[in-house]
Amino acid sequence: MIMFKHYNKDQKLVLIGACLYYMGLGGFIFNSQSTVLAAVRTLYDFPMTKISIYTTAGYATQIFASMLLGSVIFRLSQPMKKYYFTGMYMLSTCGLMFLALFADTPLFYLSRVMIELGVSTVSIIIPYIINQWITVNPSSAVGLSSACAGLGGMISNPLASFLFERFSAAQGIMILSLVAIGIMVPAIFLMFRKPVPENNQPKAKAVQDGTSVFSQSTTVFILIMIIVAGARLPSLFSSYLNMFSIGNGFSVTFAATLSSILMLGNVTSKFFYGVLIDKIGAPKATMVLQACVIAGAALFILLPTSAVGMCVGTLSYGMMAALSNMGINRLTMAAFGYEGTRKYQGFLLSMSNAVVAISSPMVGIMYDRTGSFLSFFILIITVQVICFVAAYALSRKTPHAA
Numbered sequence: 001m002i003m004f005k006h007y008n009k010d011q012k013l014v015l016i017g018a019c020l021y022y023m024g025l026g027g028f029i030f031n032s033q034s035t036v037l038a039a040v041r042t043l044y045d046f047p048m049t050k051i052s053i054y055t056t057a058g059y060a061t062q063i064f065a066s067m068l069l070g071s072v073i074f075r076l077s078q079p080m081k082k083y084y085f086t087g088m089y090m091l092s093t094c095g096l097m098f099l100a101l102f103a104d105t106p107l108f109y110l111s112r113v114m115i116e117l118g119v120s121t122v123s124i125i126i127p128y129i130i131n132q133w134i135t136v137n138p139s140s141a142v143g144l145s146s147a148c149a150g151l152g153g154m155i156s157n158p159l160a161s162f163l164f165e166r167f168s169a170a171q172g173i174m175i176l177s178l179v180a181i182g183i184m185v186p187a188i189f190l191m192f193r194k195p196v197p198e199n200n201q202p203k204a205k206a207v208q209d210g211t212s213v214f215s216q217s218t219t220v221f222i223l224i225m226i227i228v229a230g231a232r233l234p235s236l237f238s239s240y241l242n243m244f245s246i247g248n249g250f251s252v253t254f255a256a257t258l259s260s261i262l263m264l265g266n267v268t269s270k271f272f273y274g275v276l277i278d279k280i281g282a283p284k285a286t287m288v289l290q291a292c293v294i295a296g297a298a299l300f301i302l303l304p305t306s307a308v309g310m311c312v313g314t315l316s317y318g319m320m321a322a323l324s325n326m327g328i329n330r331l332t333m334a335a336f337g338y339e340g341t342r343k344y345q346g347f348l349l350s351m352s353n354a355v356v357a358i359s360s361p362m363v364g365i366m367y368d369r370t371g372s373f374l375s376f377f378i379l380i381i382t383v384q385v386i387c388f389v390a391a392y393a394l395s396r397k398t399p400h401a402a
Contacts, residue, residue, distance in 0.1 A: 006136045010194055014133045017190025018126050018145040021085070024183035027152015029092045030119045032176065035160040036096065039169050040103045050108075057109050059357035061116035066349035069121045074128070074342045081125070082192040089184045092118030093177050100173035120353075124345055127329040132196045139282070139330055143274020146326050150267035152183075154260075219335040222390045226286060227348055230387030231327050232356040234293050234320035234380055236363050237373070238262065241314065244373055248304045258314045265318015273322035273330075282334035283395035286327060290388045292319035297377045297384075328352060335394065 007015070041051060076084055095114025098107050127142045134141050156176065163172030237244075241262060242255040269289065276285035296317025303309025328348050332341045366375045 007134065007141075010197075011133050013190045013193065015130065015141050015145060017187045017192075018130055018141075019148040020183050020187035021089070021191065022122065022126065022145050023148040023152035024180045024187060025089050025092060025119060025122055026146075026149025027154075028156040028176065028180040028183065029089075029096050030115060031149065031153030032156040032160050033096070033099070033115065035157045035164075036099055036169075036173060036176075039160075039164045039172075040100060043169055044103055046103075054109060054112050055360070056357070058112040058116045059353060059360065061113045062120045062353035063350050063357065065117050065120035066124070066346050066353055069117075069346070073121060073125050078192065078195055081129075082188060085125075085191070086184070086188055088118040088121070089188075090118075090181075093180055093184075096180075097173055097177055100169045120349075123325055123329060124349065127326070127333075128341070129191060129196075131333070137275075137278045139274040139277035140271070141274070142326060142329065143271040143277075143322070146274075146322070147267045147270040149325075150263055150270070150321065154263055154267070219394070222394050223331055223335055223344075223348060225390040226331060226387050226394070227323075227328050227352055229355065230290065230383050230390075231320070231323040232352050233359060233383055234297075234317065235324055236356065236360060237317075237376065237380075240363055240367070240373065244300070244304075245310060248310075250307070250310070254307065258310060261311055261314045262318045265315045266321035269319040269322035270326055272319075273326055277330050281395065282327075282330040283391050286323065286331060287388055287391045287395065289319045289323050290384050290391060292316045293323070294381050294384045294388070297380045301374060301377050324352070331394070 037051065037054070040046070073081065073084060092115045095111045095116075095118070098111035098114060102108060102111070123146070126145060130141050130145065131138050159179075160172060160176055163175050166172070167175070241258055242252075245255040245258050246252065269292075273285055273289055276288060279285075293316070296313045296315070296319070299309050299313030299316065303313065328345060329341065332345045332348060336344055362379075363373070363376055366379075367373055369375075
């Protein structure tokens, strides 16, 4: 790619390692949970209450892991970071195995905790490592690596379904886990094969110096508005997309197509977001994606029975993935610089996870009371408009920060 032409061999290898790590941990382990959980639920006929508790255990783990581990990992030496990456990856892999092997025991809930412990800090530490190595178009590199989590999900979910049809759930999980481990080995090697070049550090520090005119307390407030109040709320609708489509008269096959389109938005938005950040800065790039989410929700309201409207709306709404996944890191970098990111990112990610944990029942409750998703879409549009204004205010203070 033209934008990566300035990367040397070592930088490209680190980026490939980051892409593989995201693909394995974010795609083959985390994103395959839904398929694995569906198979296990069918096998044991679990009530939805048990699934809800399982999900809640994950949100609770995210909140505390982001806060605690997010502040610890930056203090580790590079060799210790390598062991941390390996250990957390293996912990999540074991969690996936526990999900299938011990589904009818209390270890079923522990499996979600294990998976979340491994996944919760990936969006913190991978961008940090990329920023240490890459000073030209760093956000494009972060976007590309982050997109590989969605790509891994696109591969792992049909693979998991195929394995479950051919083998037992336990055997299928073992094979899927072995594939994930096979991806991890080169990922760890490529990311940590050489020490970080010392001369790469000053450029990232300059971002912080450039934003010194903006008080940190005000910046934190605006970031919380953008990230916590806005970024994660749209993702709450993802699990209800098929229900919404079928309720509007579309077939199950069309609903499945919309799920694929949503995943396409997940993958493309992250790379698109990264490229935009390198071109126009994180706040303005965030405004573009917020506008996409607003447009998607508006199409859901205005054209719910149009196949074209639903497809375009789903793709546009799917741009939310980059905001919830990359937004915290890139906006924190823009507002506080390289060192400030280490200080504030874990806290902001914890708050983001807390918001989605508290708000997760919102979609179902609003639907049960009104009989439609209209009120939720109006809420999403309202919140995104508020956050759009906040992003604009931030762009006025950090117009060139990426």
